């Protein structure tokens with residue numbers, strides 16, 4: 001059974017207070033509510049609280065600046081911050097100021113409940129916050145308003161202050177480097193060096209020397225002792241980009257750095273202490289690399305302890321508008337607010353964005369040059385990048401993949417459907433017929449022969465799909 005706790009909810013929106021109160025009393029807790037930081041602090045001083053849920057936007061003093069005072073008055077009870085402005089800076093400021101976690105409005109009650117349960121478990125282990133100074137942050141760095149990006153901001157905020165290794169995953173161009181840089185920037189190591197490095201860009205014969213350094217005479221050409229990347233990054237953070245490309249031998253040495261904080265320069269036996277935080281990024285499936293023995297399983301488990309996944313842009317289309325605005329603003333485009341209309345936005349959202357945000361950024365740059373300050377149209381944009389997913393895949397494999405995707409989506413959309421077969425034919429048969437007709441130059445007899453169906457059947461099918469209208473027979 002859940003322990004009973006006294007919890008204070010501070011929010012000026014009565015509906016939020018009501019919903020949280022109902023949720024928490026349902027768990028057996030005792031809930032009191034306040035509508036301003038001032039009232040909340042008074043209630044906190046009068047009651048022995050196990051937890052505070054505090055909105056950022058409050059009538060007078062805001063939640064973030066009142067947070068240190070709440071911690072003081074409640075003797076460091078966990079505080080969950082609620083914000084409608086779920087940007088990275090608010091998240092980091094909240095955690096920096098001592099918040100245990102934060103929720104972004106609108107939130108699902110089950111998520112809020114889970115966050116509260118976790119915070120209450122931590123209740124007795126609370127320690128004072130490391131710092132209470134709001135940070136000087138550049139708000140324009142990592143843009144995104146989608147729930148997926150809110151989750152990413154939350155994860156960055158929660159891991160930034162620790163020295164934990166983090167594996168950042170996601171397709172190319174989703175912002176892994178940017179997330180890594182943000183973790184460093186918001187960490188205690190931010191005054192130290194930040195060195196992103198892609199093993200694939202290093203000379204394979206010299207990779208260990210590049211990473212760990214070498215001593216004089218270690219190999220031909222090693223005329224002097226030389227510090228490696230881990231030494232140069234002393235006190236800071238290293239990002240190993242495309243970690244899946246790290247040779248197996250080097251993976252063992254990296255594991256030692258991660259587990260024991262030690263490494264040796266090439267040709268040396270004296271272990272050195274590595275004072276670096278290691279972040280890693282990959283756009284490949286490390287599970288597969290482990291299965292094919294390309295990646296060590298122990299290193300995989302060590303790295304995947306904390307993982308931040310960046311979904312592809314096509315799965316977070318809410319971010320298209322803020323990203324476009326951000327890129328236009330950073331180019332100092334004239335009148336960013338009116339440069340994009342709803343129609344263009346829908347057209348942009350319909351694109352596959354295989355190159356993700358990098359592709360969007362380049363496309364906006366291209367469109368801005370073409371449009372020269374006027375409102376943008378889709379014609380100002382370059383052609384979408386072809387997806388890499390079909391590279392090396394036979395047409396049969398890609399048809400199978402497309403059919404699988406179509407079928408799964410159709411079932412998801414109408415689980416009780418009884419027309420799947422005819423819907424499928426309606427979705428695919430016109431393309432088949434049009435393509436064959438185009439190939440035979442519109443000769444139906446020849447097309448029926450190629451299709452192996454009766455001419456009458458072909459005529460009926462074409463009529464059913466309105467393909468007998470010559471203008472509908474283009475193969476676009």
Ligand SMILES: Nc1ncnc2c1ncn2[C@@H]1O[C@H](COP(=O)(O)OP(=O)(O)OP(=O)(O)O)[C@@H](O)[C@H]1O
Nearest residue numbers: 141142143171172173174175176177178283357358
């Ligand atoms: N959320 C974001 N807000 C603003 N800019 C972004 C965002 N995500 C990515 N970008 C921009 O998109 C480009 C690609 O980002 P980044 O290099 O971090 O991607 P990546 O996932 O590391 O790509 P790759 O796997 O190809 O190395 C960069 O110019 C970066 O500034």
